[in-house]
Amino acid sequence: MKSNSSVVLIKTTLGAGDIPGPGRLKELFAANKSILQKTVTALAKVNPRELDDLVHALHQQAFEVYDCLNCANCCRSISPAIRYSDVDQMAKKLRIKPSEVVDRFLTMDAEGDFVFPAAPCPFIDNENYCSIYSHRPKACREYPHTDRARFYQLLKLTLKNAEICPVVYAILKKLSSVAVKS
Ligand code: SF4
Numbered sequence: 001m002k003s004n005s006s007v008v009l010i011k012t013t014l015g016a017g018d019i020p021g022p023g024r025l026k027e028l029f030a031a032n033k034s035i036l037q038k039t040v041t042a043l044a045k046v047n048p049r050e051l052d053d054l055v056h057a058l059h060q061q062a063f064e065v066y067d068c069l070n071c072a073n074c075c076r077s078i079s080p081a082i083r084y085s086d087v088d089q090m091a092k093k094l095r096i097k098p099s100e101v102v103d104r105f106l107t108m109d110a111e112g113d114f115v116f117p118a119a120p121c122p123f124i125d126n127e128n129y130c131s132i133y134s135h136r137p138k139a140c141r142e143y144p145h146t147d148r149a150r151f152y153q154l155l156k157l158t159l160k161n162a163e164i165c166p167v168v169y170a171i172l173k174k175l176s177s178v179a180v181k182s
Pocket residue numbers: 074075080121122123124129130131132133136137140
């Protein structure tokens with residue numbers, strides 16, 4: 001396929017040493033925010049298939065070595081958007097009516113999505129286990145979205161997530177060193 005891209009990616013890999021501990025993330029993100037912003041701008045000019053291939057490979061490598069049970073930053077700092085089908089699943093797991101799930105655990109945000117009213121999520125325990133894991137919302141299952149097709153559509157969201165998720169930070173930081181003008 002002929003590409004009109006003006007930025008290409010040099011192949012690279014990611015290992016455990018590239019992924020910061022969750023406690024250091026805010027500080028690292030602040031120190032590198034400008035370079036990560038420039039990277040996101042550059043990645044918008046990469047061939048979408050080339051971008052997907054590399055990001056998906058880095059995602060796989062990262063989660064082979066990084067255990068979310070040592071982190072849970074996402075569950076402790078942001079709420080997923082929760083759909084009606086998610087409410088049904090949660091109700092099934094909790095053995096209560098969907099309306100009770102809404103009344104007890106959810107609120108509606110400005111965009112009209114159900115969300116948890118406050119962080120951390122009410123279902124995360126002290127050892128970072130999710131008590132409704134098998135029936136968790138779709139957005140939780142898909143987070144942090146670095147294995148999604150057409151990743152170029154998620155670049156702005158990914159920049160936000162780099163402040164929350166150590167794996168996203170590591171992927172974006174790695175990409176910052178391999179995105180070069182063609
Ligand atoms: S439902 Fe589970 S996976 Fe989703 S935010 Fe809460 S604890 Fe995390």
